[in-house]
Amino acid sequence: MVGTPVLFVAIPLLAAFLIPLFGMIWKESVRVIPGIVLAYLLVLAINLMNYVMVNGPIVEVIAGWAPPLGINLVFSAFSGFLVTLMVFLGLIVWMYSYRFKRNVDFEPAKKYFLLLMMLITGSVGMVLTGDIFNLFVFIEITSISAYALTAFYTGRDSAEASFKYLMLGSLASAFLLIAIMIIYSQLGTLNMADIGSKMHLMKPAYKIMAIIFLFTALGIEAEIFPLNGWAPDAYAEAPGPVGAAFAGIVVKAAIYASIRIIYTLFDLSGAYDLLIVIGMITLIVAETAAIRQEKLKRMLAYSSIGQMGLVMVAFGMGTEEGVFAALFLMFNHAIIKSLLFLSGSYLVYNSKDKLIKEVNGIGKFLPITSFLFVLGSFAIVGLPPFAGFWSKLSVLTAAADSNMLLIIALVLIVSIIEVVYYMRVVNRIYFFKKDESVSTQRPTLNALIAMITLGAIVLIVGFYPDAVTGFLHRASADLMDKAGYINDVLTLN
């Protein structure tokens, strides 16, 4: 082994605090340090992932207190896969925003990269931790940096969006704390594996209360209807790369936390239908809302919420195929939605209102960016042979194997709605006449590299889905293996 999982939390956190100090000595370092840190973490994640695929999960004990007393970090096939994905997207977002605005001042750059490092620390910690109170702390680290990043631009209505996010986010953290308290008062432990093994001791009334509070809290973070009021505004008002980070990193971490709680802690085999119903409502409401949007980023945000609903539906099937489909969707959504946010924010770079009609005819002026946006649109609606096709296909086959024909019908209908609103934008990009008053902005070289990398992954996964399915099968088997998880953590010495 070359490193330990604790480095994923320790190094970005340390870097976040060192950025302002190094910035005093060498101004360019506020931009350089995050890149070095994230590149190192990516190498580490890939190495650990290779180790985990062969030797089984790594359980790290913090400060020498063995579980269930101390805090432990679990780097398994499932959490490791998500950590690798998050660190990779962090690197892409860093590269894209290296010089997002030309002549950007030192002060904003310092704050931006500091907050980005905190965001990644919190999200990665949420995925790695094996302690439910530690999960709460990491959710708070993530949320506080997310509030600040949402309010990053002073000129727009970003403070309003951020305040809205903060209100819902603090309610979420209050509910989460109440749920943790109920669990602790009943079982006397905070370790997730220990809670999972003792769950049958909990009285049903308390169990239901805890589930309701946990689900409300994590539903707010994971954009599940009807708790997602913050999402469209936060995505629309935050800087473009931050939207990509929200869709690819923060929401994925929240989904991981809710799934870990539902599958491992509570083992709610009978209540999976609830997930399907909530996911379906989220999917339908979000996709129909996306059609009505006039602003590009709000449309992308609603599409993102819809995809999260689809992920919930896939998890709700409760079979290993369903979990595989859900993980594949999460992977594809992280890559494709980041690509859409990154390229989309250059399409509406100079416009004040970021309206969809302002992209008219922009295909001739920004050929590469437009092409990448169109590639992302095709991929996310699930046209073959792009990456999104395989994940939608796996949802449909999983549903067919579980005899859930209604899900198949609804997913297909919703796909048509998706086609309608994405093709509307594509149509405007290429076949409308350019509005002379709209000025275009050519992307920087870093931004181009970042977007092309994502576009290449969309194509590679589209043509060779086997490149990721091996990892995904291991990850879904890992999630379904509740006894194995508990055993790995609790038999540690």
Next chain:
Amino acid sequence: MEDTLFKILDYGVYGTAVLVILIGLYGALVKRSLLKIVIGLSIIDSGINLLLVAIGYLKGGTAPIFSPGYLDNPKIMVDPIPQALVLTAIVIGFGVTAVALALVIRLYRHHGTLHIDEIRNLKW
């Protein structure tokens, strides 16, 4: 007689904590002034902290310290974990309140009002 009194007291602590949480929720959800919303949110936090400490409390318990001069009996020590949790939760609540107030200042400078109905550029 004494037992019933303690029982009432027990429920009294839990009841007060829940009442504080409800007052906070009322402030956060019903009041239309940004500052009152922030105050409401931090009252919710206080209520939850009170509830957490109450759970770890033991009637006639001692401080959870294993050292000479203290009773070395874990059975009568209060549970230290909820206290540690509350310390963390207080710090986090403080951080969130600070961010919220910073946002309120930004909103006030931008709109010249703290009334939530007049700050409606985005759809609420």
